[in-house]
Amino acid sequence: MSFPWAREYQPSNGFTRFLDEKLPLPRLVYNAVGAGYPVPRNLSYFWNFGVLAGFFLVLQIVTGVVLAMHYAANAQVAFATTEHIMRNVNWGWMMRYAHANGASFFFIVVYMHIFRGLFYSSYKAPREMIWLLGVVIFLLMMATAFMGYVLPWGQMSFWGAKVITGLFGAIPLVGEPIQIWLLGGFAPDNAALNRFFSLHFLLPFVIAGVVILHIWALHIPGSSNPTGVEVKSESDTVPFHPYYTAKDGFGLGVVLLAYFAMVFFLPNALGHPDNYIEANPLSTPAHIVPEWYFWPFYAILRAFTVDFILPAKLWGVIAMFASILLWFFLPWLDKSPVRSGHYRPLFRKFFWFGLIPTMIVLFICGGAPAEEPYVMLSQIATAYYFLHFLVILPIISSVEKPEPLPYSITEAVLGSDKKAVLGENTTPAV
Amino acid sequence: MTKLLSVRLVAILVGLGFAFVALFAFVIGAYNAATEEAAGHVPYEKPMDIAFSFDGPFGKWDKAQLQRGLKVYDEVCSACHSLKFVAFRNLEDLGYDEGQVKAYAASKQVPGIDPNTGEATTRPGLPTDYFPSPYPNAVAAAAANNNAIPPDLSLITKARGDGTNYVASLLMGYQAPSEELLAEHPEAAPGPGLHHNPYFPNLNLAMAAPLTTDGQVTYDDGTEATIEQMSKDVAAFLTWTAEPTLVKRKQTGWPVLIFLLFATILAYMSKQQIWAAVKPKKN
Numbered sequence: 001m002s003f004p005w006a007r008e009y010q011p012s013n014g015f016t017r018f019l020d021e022k023l024p025l026p027r028l029v030y031n032a033v034g035a036g037y038p039v040p041r042n043l044s045y046f047w048n049f050g051v052l053a054g055f056f057l058v059l060q061i062v063t064g065v066v067l068a069m070h071y072a073a074n075a076q077v078a079f080a081t082t083e084h085i086m087r088n089v090n091w092g093w094m095m096r097y098a099h100a101n102g103a104s105f106f107f108i109v110v111y112m113h114i115f116r117g118l119f120y121s122s123y124k125a126p127r128e129m130i131w132l133l134g135v136v137i138f139l140l141m142m143a144t145a146f147m148g149y150v151l152p153w154g155q156m157s158f159w160g161a162k163v164i165t166g167l168f169g170a171i172p173l174v175g176e177p178i179q180i181w182l183l184g185g186f187a188p189d190n191a192a193l194n195r196f197f198s199l200h201f202l203l204p205f206v207i208a209g210v211v212i213l214h215i216w217a218l219h220i221p222g223s224s225n226p227t228g229v230e231v232k233s234e235s236d237t238v239p240f241h242p243y244y245t246a247k248d249g250f251g252l253g254v255v256l257l258a259y260f261a262m263v264f265f266l267p268n269a270l271g272h273p274d275n276y277i278e279a280n281p282l283s284t285p286a287h288i289v290p291e292w293y294f295w296p297f298y299a300i301l302r303a304f305t306v307d308f309i310l311p312a313k314l315w316g317v318i319a320m321f322a323s324i325l326l327w328f329f330l331p332w333l334d335k336s337p338v339r340s341g342h343y344r345p346l347f348r349k350f351f352w353f354g355l356i357p358t359m360i361v362l363f364i365c366g367g368a369p370a371e372e373p374y375v376m377l378s379q380i381a382t383a384y385y386f387l388h389f390l391v392i393l394p395i396i397s398s399v400e401k402p403e404p405l406p407y408s409i410t411e412a413v414l415g416s417d418k419k420a421v422l423g424e425n426t427t428p429a430v
Numbered sequence: 431m432t433k434l435l436s437v438r439l440v441a442i443l444v445g446l447g448f449a450f451v452a453l454f455a456f457v458i459g460a461y462n463a464a465t466e467e468a469a470g471h472v473p474y475e476k477p478m479d480i481a482f483s484f485d486g487p488f489g490k491w492d493k494a495q496l497q498r499g500l501k502v503y504d505e506v507c508s509a510c511h512s513l514k515f516v517a518f519r520n521l522e523d524l525g526y527d528e529g530q531v532k533a534y535a536a537s538k539q540v541p542g543i544d545p546n547t548g549e550a551t552t553r554p555g556l557p558t559d560y561f562p563s564p565y566p567n568a569v570a571a572a573a574a575n576n577n578a579i580p581p582d583l584s585l586i587t588k589a590r591g592d593g594t595n596y597v598a599s600l601l602m603g604y605q606a607p608s609e610e611l612l613a614e615h616p617e618a619a620p621g622p623g624l625h626h627n628p629y630f631p632n633l634n635l636a637m638a639a640p641l642t643t644d645g646q647v648t649y650d651d652g653t654e655a656t657i658e659q660m661s662k663d664v665a666a667f668l669t670w671t672a673e674p675t676l677v678k679r680k681q682t683g684w685p686v687l688i689f690l691l692f693a694t695i696l697a698y699m700s701k702q703q704i705w706a707a708v709k710p711k712k713n
Contacts, residue, residue, distance in 0.1 A: 260690060305459060
């Protein structure tokens with residue numbers, strides 16, 4: 001797809017002409033993230049996080065492949081080979097800290113990306129498929145991150161694997177056989193560690209494949225923007241390159257500063273000390289907690305403490321999966337024709353004073369021990385979480401009176417839309 | 431249209447259902463909390479905040495301290511605790527030369543195989559060998575220690591929250607439980623074979639105080655070996671064993687951050703320049 005005014009790729013020499021004829025890869029890149037992709041001119045910094053997520057996916061694959069050269073997925077030696085990487089492999093400590101903190105930063109930027117999608121309702125038509133593929137990517141990321149955390153074979157690795165695979169044990173009748181089948185045994189051991197390693201190596205490439213679909217689907221309607229008003233004319237857009245390559249470059253620099261500050265100065269701050277104790281099936285840690293990026297969902301899992309028709313544990317498991325799977329239905333639950341939260345007064349109130357505090361409470365409760373007041377707080381927050389997406393969002397989208405929208409992106413930026421305000425001037429003076 | 435309406439209707443029902451069950455659990459929990467007395471935790475102390483040379487973004491090893499810490503480990507801790515991820519060759523980081531490392535390694539007996547008979551035996555260590563374990567296996571370690579296996583110390587400061595301060599505080603913290611504590615929490619009294627220490631999360635641990643008298647270790651550099659000094663020195667040494675690359679890590683971080691800061695400023699300036707043409711004119 002493209003807008004009619006999208007620039008066309010012009011091969012500049014014999015070699016690129018040859019390539020363009022046989023395998024138009026430069027043309028593909030030009031149209032995907034080059035000057036051939038017209039993008040709304042009013043994107044805020046919240047639109048940086050897609051590119052950043054792509055960056056961290058590549059970073060994780062590169063550091064992960066290097067780590068895999070020195071790691072052995074065997075329960076006897078996994079912990080020792082991890083320490084071997086930290087102590088004996090040249091710059092191995094940096095690779096491992098970069099990979100461990102890279103996972104955290106991957107989730108930080110993806111959560112910002114999802115936050116952007118929720119506030120600006122980026123999931124609405126015509127972008128439903130982009131959103132659906134994004135939820136698939138997020139689910140794959142969660143699976144990949146969980147299995148990666150098992151690989152060092154520390155105490156939290158082992159007990160995390162036990163708790164999470166134990167969730168499947170809550171399924172009535174077939175739960176226990178499924179759990180044993182998933183683990184390849186009654187408890188996490190060599191069979192589980194080996195398959196987790198195999199899948200942890202495989203899934204990032206599956207993610208990369210779905211990311212390609214995600215970007216492909218994005219290029220059909222083009223990027224959304226903070227007004228939620230669709231692109232109307234050429235003056236609403238600028239070419240991705242150089243405008244957004246430059247803006248993303250600056251955003252990447254800022255995020256990398258924070259990332260490398262963590263890698264070099266606080267590399268274990270986001271981890272759990274117990275994972276530096278070798279896995280011991282006979283010694284249960286005092287508090288089993290997943291990595292921080294799972295805390296909100298872990299809080300939902302643990303919020304269901306009372307049997308009600310179904311056992312409490314099964315409620316927790318269903319609710320935890322439902323809390324993410326319900327995102328698949330958002331495009332059809334929120335029927336307001338206005339996309340941007342900036343023009344939706346009621347939606348905005350529930351978003352900032354309902355959903356955001358709820359996510360913060362769930363995050364804190366998920367990382368806290370299962371005791372009061374955290375359990376009760378997580379129960380209220382869990383109730384609100386489901387009410388927000390499944391009840392409040394459908395209702396406000398039909399009762400709310402949106403604020404007036406600007407005529408076009410150009411009007412939102414310049415105050416008026418007299419066609420060709422930009423004219424030929426879209427290329428910066430060099 | 432009716433189909434889409436039913437999607438929202440189902441969603442509302444499902445949402446109310448989850449919310450109801452969560453709030454039901456909340457009500458039951460609140461009722462229980464109101465009617466039952468909560469079992470209070472016995473409080474334990476957070477580790478003392480001790481200043482070490484390797485703290486902070488510019489921290490460096492105090493090699494004399496690490497050498498003293500090695501001596502404390504060697505003469506006290508190594509009787510029960512292994513250090514299996516540390517090789518003798520690593521001791522060059524502490525400021526020892528090759529000859530000293532060789533001599534130190536040779537003073538330790540490590541497991542070996544008799545070249546003539548093939549039987550298990552011991553031989554003097556080489557720099558490439560790792561610190562030998564005080565016990566042949568975990569069963570022997572448990573048998574000698576009232577079933578409590580002394581943990582390997584290689585990673586101990588990373589395996590505990592605020593680990594360096596924790597190890598030093600624990601070693602200095604052995605004391606009889608206070609009267610007030612016992613009055614409030616009678617269960618805090620040490621059981622048979624246990625020793626009270628307010629820095630240990632369970633308050634009572636199997637390890638008896640390892641550093642009991644000043645001068646227990648004679649330091650080669652003339653530093654007075656008080657219990658406090660020995661505790662800090664061995665905590666510093668165990669910080670090095672947990673992460674020998676700690677100082678190198680911090681020293682690598684600075685050029686990376688300075689480079690990135692410079693690159694980010696340049697990226698910002700080029701972004702400003704590129705966007706100048708399409709930014710609305712300021713009034």
